[in-house]
Structure formats: structure tokens, C-alpha cells
Amino acid sequence: MKKLLFIFCFIICTNAFAQILSSTIEKKTIALGEVNSFVVTINNLRDEKVSAAPQNELLPFHFEEIKDSIAQNPDIYYRRIEFAVYEEGKFTIPELEFKVGSKVLKTIPYEVDVINTAQKGDTINDIMKNKEVKLEVTDYWELYKFYILAAIALIALIIAIIMFLKWGRKAKNSPVVATNQTLKELDSLKKKKYIEAGNYRSFYVELIDISRSFITKQYRLPADVLLTDDLIDLMKKNNTISLENEKVVEDVFLRGDLVKFAKTFPDKDTMEKDLADIKDFVKRSSKDLEFENLRKDV
Known part of the structure; x- marks a missing residue:
């Protein structure tokens, strides 16, 4: 008998000094967007520290927390959360853990039923009339x-x-730009000293290539793809290039073909004259274009 009395007193003392967690929910059925509240209370703290999820992060995803207030003194921990749910259905607040010192306490789970109270055909009235601004x-x-x-x-x-x-x-392809660019290329050819070295083949190959490129840009003739005889024939039929310039192109290009196939061996004076004649032809080309434009206007 004494033993039973001792056990009974021990249980009473233990409960009297143990932490007690309680939780309540205001409503288990709410309307869409209706504010509900969930309260957690822990008694008999005895200055123990309470650890839980941070404010506004205690409830699961679907529960939109509006206000999360916490109050605590040496003996009581009180937490009230106001929330709303914006989807229809049944949603569960699971067991939530609260650590008191080294001891973990858990709430009981709650199921909240969220319903849409609006009825089909309900009239929706504005709170106030719209203002014209x-x-x-x-x-x-x-x-x-x-x-x-x-x-x-x-x-x-x-x-x-x-x-x-x-x-x-047009500016990049203008006659002046093409002329200046070609004159620079001819100056660069002279600086290569092909004439002084007697390297007539390399001299004429580059001279003809520069000239063909210039005729293609300046006169819009396919000089870069035509054979020499075909190009000369086209220039004479086209009448865009003056007779003086045609003569220069014809003489230099034909000589260049002969040099390429080793049928002639020009001397230094001839190479210098051909270079000078091509330079003069390039400079005079603008006059050909001016005359051609006047002819088109007439």
C-alpha cells in the first residue's frame, strides 16, 4: 500500500513540474480567404529556452500566415498564428515540434476544411462607387x-x-575610295622592288591582279573572271572606258600575258612605264565615270 502511494505521489510531482504543451485551432472549417487562428501554449518552462520554426514559417505551404506573434516569460511560452487558405479542399497542419531545453514536444495534427461559400448567381457589389479621375x-x-x-x-x-x-x-564603294585604295596598292607594288630585281613575272602578275580588281569595282565590269581578250572586247563594246584608258589596259594586259607564258622579257624601263600608265589610268577613271553619268542623264 505504501509502495502504491509512493508511485502515485511521484507521478503527481513529475506532472506538476513537467512542461505541458497544448494547442488549439479556432475553426476546423473555414471559407476561402477567411482568417483563422492557431495557438500553441507551453507551461512550466522553468526558464528553459524554447526553439521552434521562425516566425511566419511554422505552418505548411498552403497556409498563408498573416500574423505570427510570440510571447514568453520564465514559465510560459505563447504563440498565436493568424492564417488564411486560398484554395478549396482539406489541408493538414501536421505535428509541429517545439524543443524545450533538450526535450522535444509535439502538437497534435489538425485537419482544416476550406470551402467556397460563394453561390452561383450571387450579386457582387462594390464597396464604393468607382471614381472618375x-x-x-x-x-x-x-x-x-x-x-x-x-x-x-x-x-x-x-x-x-x-x-x-x-x-x-555607297561611300565605301565610291569611285574616290576605289581610286585611292588602288593607288596605295600600286605604291606598295613598287616598294617590293620587283623592277629593280628584274622579277618581271611577279611584277606583272600583281600589276594585272590590282588592275582587274580596280576595273571590277570602278566600272562594274567582270574583269576579275574574264580572259584578257574577252575583257578587251567587252570594254570596246561597253564604251564606258575612254579610248585612251582602253589602250593602256589593252597594252599592259597583253604584255602581262606574254610575260606570264615566257614569250617576252620586258626591261626595267618598260615595267616602270607600264606601272606609271596604270597609275594614270586609275587617276583618269573618274572622268570616264563622269562622262558616263552625263550620258545616262541625257
Whole structure:
């Protein structure tokens, strides 16, 4: 009998000094978006520290926490969470752990039924009538300024592209540019000292290549793909190149073919004269183009 009395007293003392966790939920059935509350209380803390999930992170995903307030004194821990659910269905608040010192306490799980209380055909009334607000020019600017600036930038880009396509490419392929570029190439050829070294074959190969490229750009003739005889015949039929320039091209190109096949061996004076004649031809080409443009206008 004494033994039973001792055990009974021990249980009473243990419960009297043990931490007690309790939890309640205000409503187990709520409407969509309705605010509900969940409360956790722990008694008999005896200055023990309580550890749990951070504020606004205690409840699962579907429970939108609106307010999470915590109060604690040396003996009691109190936590109240206000929440809402914005989906229909049944949702569960599982067991939630609260660590008191080294001891882990758990709440009981709760099931919350979320229903849509709106009925088909219900009239939805505004809380207040809509107001008409008169907008000023500055208000419209604030609303649409990014669209306006984007449209201006797009128009400017389109204009820049059109200008580049219309004038930019023409500038690079203009007669003056082609002339200056070719004269530089001819000067570079002279600096290679082919004439002084008597390397007539390399001299004429490069001289003819430069000349063909120039005729192709300047006169829009396929000089880069035609044989010499065909090119001379085309120049005479085309009438774009003056007779003086035709003569220079014909003499130099025919001599270049003879040199290429080792049928002639020009001397230094001849090579220097051919280089000078091609330079003069390049410089005079602008006059050919001016005459051609006048003829087209007439």
C-alpha cells in the first residue's frame, strides 16, 4: 500500500513540474480567404529556452500566415498564428515540434476544411462607387513614357539602318575610295622592288591582279573572271572606258600575258612605264565615270 502511494505521489510531482504543451485551432472549417487562428501554449518552462520554426514559417505551404506573434516569460511560452487558405479542399497542419531545453514536444495534427461559400448567381457589389479621375499630360507621360521612349529608339534605329544601307555602303564603294585604295596598292607594288630585281613575272602578275580588281569595282565590269581578250572586247563594246584608258589596259594586259607564258622579257624601263600608265589610268577613271553619268542623264 505504501509502495502504491509512493508511485502515485511521484507521478503527481513529475506532472506538476513537467512542461505541458497544448494547442488549439479556432475553426476546423473555414471559407476561402477567411482568417483563422492557431495557438500553441507551453507551461512550466522553468526558464528553459524554447526553439521552434521562425516566425511566419511554422505552418505548411498552403497556409498563408498573416500574423505570427510570440510571447514568453520564465514559465510560459505563447504563440498565436493568424492564417488564411486560398484554395478549396482539406489541408493538414501536421505535428509541429517545439524543443524545450533538450526535450522535444509535439502538437497534435489538425485537419482544416476550406470551402467556397460563394453561390452561383450571387450579386457582387462594390464597396464604393468607382471614381472618375481626370489625368493630366504629365500623368499620361508617367504611364506611357517607357513605351514612347522605346518607340522613339526603334524609329531612330530603323532610320540609322536605312541611312547606312543607302549611303554607308555607297561611300565605301565610291569611285574616290576605289581610286585611292588602288593607288596605295600600286605604291606598295613598287616598294617590293620587283623592277629593280628584274622579277618581271611577279611584277606583272600583281600589276594585272590590282588592275582587274580596280576595273571590277570602278566600272562594274567582270574583269576579275574574264580572259584578257574577252575583257578587251567587252570594254570596246561597253564604251564606258575612254579610248585612251582602253589602250593602256589593252597594252599592259597583253604584255602581262606574254610575260606570264615566257614569250617576252620586258626591261626595267618598260615595267616602270607600264606601272606609271596604270597609275594614270586609275587617276583618269573618274572622268570616264563622269562622262558616263552625263550620258545616262541625257
